[in-house]
Amino acid sequence: MPAHPRLRKAAAAAAVSAALLTVPLLTAGSASAASVATWEKVAQCESSGDWAANTGNGYYGGLQFALSTWNAYGGTVYATYPYQATEDQQILVAQNVLAGQGAGAWGTCGTQAGLASDTSNPFPSPTATAQPMSNLVSVGNGNILAVDQSGALLRYSSPNYYGSQRVQVGTGWNAMTKLVSLDDANGDILAIDNTGAMYRYSGPNYYGSQRVQVGTGWNAMTQVTSTFDGTGDIFALDGSTGDLYRYHAPNYYGSQRTLIGTGWNVMSQIVGVGNTTGSGSDDIIAVDSSTGILYRYTGPNYYGSQKVQIGTSWNTMTNLVAIPGSGTTDLLATNISTQNLYRYTGPNYSGSTATQVGNGW
Known part of the structure; x- marks a missing residue:
């Protein structure tokens, strides 16, 4: 200036x-x-x-x-x-x-x-602004699925996620509380309905006739994400206890799970990103709800001593989605205030790597 x-x-x-x-x-x-x-x-x-x-x-x-x-x-x-x-x-x-x-x-x-007289919060709480899209999930080749406010399931094509790139592939998806990528060649996903039943849907079109039930009681889990390691395993957070579990494919019942972390209920967003550090284990990135700090946790056990800070102010972002690629995993995230969608280049997700790839999210 x-x-x-x-x-x-x-x-x-x-x-x-x-x-x-x-x-x-x-x-x-x-x-x-x-x-x-x-x-x-x-x-x-x-x-x-x-x-x-x-x-x-x-x-x-x-x-x-x-x-x-x-x-x-x-x-x-x-x-x-x-x-x-x-x-x-x-x-x-x-x-x-x-x-x-x-x-x-x-x-x-x-x-x-009027800078001196404006005392407004530039980034209101996520609850203050309804997001047009929810339950974003990766389905291979950089493509993603998202549910709009009418319950339509839409597939967006990479690398830019604007309205002109989308195709409707399902209806009635506002009955689903969470979607999870299975990171396979077919674009299969897991979906949890509001009764806690988990279903596996086969791609590329996701209608009721394509689903198979693979679990129950999943309404106790507040965060569910893919491991992105090709096994079909998933990570899940029990919201009542803060315990983090790994559930093993192909059926996701309690007997199939392994406890891998505790105290995770302080994290507002948890995303599996695969082996991004070359350690041989599957990494998780997570946002601390109280500070907005973004951490990377290295497996196979995900306790506090394993975490590394890789970003700040991530409580201004929502709808985090991992996009696996050749040698790295990128991250999509929606800005809560502007509803713009950004792509962050891994393995560290700083602002200098952000590119806007959509709006109205």
Whole structure:
């Protein structure tokens, strides 16, 4: 921001950031906050709304951060340069700058956008915004299934997941609470209905006549995900106990399970991603519901000592889906606020690897 000397003073920024960086980067909801709409007005003034702006003037991204400010206020957890981060990640860092320096950090642009008077939460709770799509699941070749609000089951083709790419392949799927990929050549999936019965559906079309019951009592499980190791095994979290189990194919009854972890009810989203680290075991990524930190757990046993932090502020994302590929596993995720769908490149899922691949999710 060439016109705003306060953002150019790295020493002052670093002094403030020493306190700021001891708390999670998602500071929305504090006294110094602003809605996404207001931040977009600031960006429109600063960079004509170009969140990837890199003109060579020493200021980057939609909000025109100086690199010293980006570094001082925690931006490096997302990307080396601001223009490499997503809009939401730039806003999260800007929240920290706003808390430390006030709206004057953006000078005239901050004033014109009403930054000082807007105290809204830019990323409301997931319960505050109904998501158009739910139960996203991978069915091979980068393709995914998703259930819309009418209960239609839709298949979206890779690599971009927009409406024009979808085909309806089932109806009445709003009776299903969870879908799970079996990571096989046919695109078979598991589905749990609201009675707790589990069914196996054969692809590529998923109607009632194609299903076989393979389990009962699954309404006790709050998280279910594929191992993505080719065995057909799945991971499941018992919400009442916090115990994590591995269930063995082809039938998913209690006698087929092995306890592999405890205390997992603090995790809001759990996704199997296969062997992403070369360890020979199947990895799990999970979002801590209280902090938004994204962790990778390495098997075969998934206890706290096995986890590595690989991301922050993931409580702004929902509908996490693993997309296995050649040598790595990518991750799809929907931004709760904007309902845009992003693809993150593995094995570490930072903002610098995010590409928008859909909207209205």
